[in-house]
Amino acid sequence: MPDAWDITTGSSSVIVAVVDIGTEYTHLDLRNNIWAGIGWDFYDGDNDPSPFGTDAHGTEVAGVIIASLNNLVGVSGIAGGWGTTKGVSLMVLRAGKGNISGNDIDNAAAAQAIDYAAQHGANVINLSWNSLLPDMAIQAAIDSAVTNHNVLIVVSSGNSNKPSGVNTVAFPANLPNTLAVGATFQNGF
Numbered sequence: 001m002p003d004a005w006d007i008t009t010g011s012s013s014v015i016v017a018v019v020d021i022g023t024e025y026t027h028l029d030l031r032n033n034i035w036a037g038i039g040w041d042f043y044d045g046d047n048d049p050s051p052f053g054t055d056a057h058g059t060e061v062a063g064v065i066i067a068s069l070n071n072l073v074g075v076s077g078i079a080g081g082w083g084t085t086k087g088v089s090l091m092v093l094r095a096g097k098g099n100i101s102g103n104d105i106d107n108a109a110a111a112q113a114i115d116y117a118a119q120h121g122a123n124v125i126n127l128s129w130n131s132l133l134p135d136m137a138i139q140a141a142i143d144s145a146v147t148n149h150n151v152l153i154v155v156s157s158g159n160s161n162k163p164s165g166v167n168t169v170a171f172p173a174n175l176p177n178t179l180a181v182g183a184t185f186q187n188g189f
Helices: 057-066 107-119 136-149
Strands: 015-020 034-041 089-094 096-099 102-105 124-127 152-156 179-181
Touching (some): 089 107, 136 152
Parallel strands (some): 015 124, 124 152
8 A cells, every 4th residue: 555655645536435324434544535516324314424333334334435534543544645645535324223243234225326326426446245146236336336427436345254275255346337446364264
């Protein structure tokens, strides 16, 4: 990342939507880069896309993307700006809730959130979750965002441990019009 930061630390004209279980958008390391309209809670149907209780997944995802750089707080995001200079703008969209056993994304709420993000100017939509089964409404929303609004859809390839050698990419990361991302352990497995 330091080499990339020599080129750019993000631009506030770029809007990244995070569709997740809510984001603590008032967090000290995030609040400088929140989109002017903040976002929407499609799970509860209100204008507060904060997570339920202490659920942190959406906040963690947002931090990786937009946590301010060089501000002496928390972590540094990929495109969080530098010090007091803004980075990319984060649109917060809640489409589920978290619990002790995992994150539950509501497919109908997720499809609505993807549509909203595309229609409100998002350049990138992040989906750091997967579904066990394909969902036609989510697929249609992704297709529309890409085709009609030229949005980049970034999706986690899978959020569960799999035996060595199993390389199944989960829905919606397995769609041809998404950018699937994954991670490995330190030893490369």
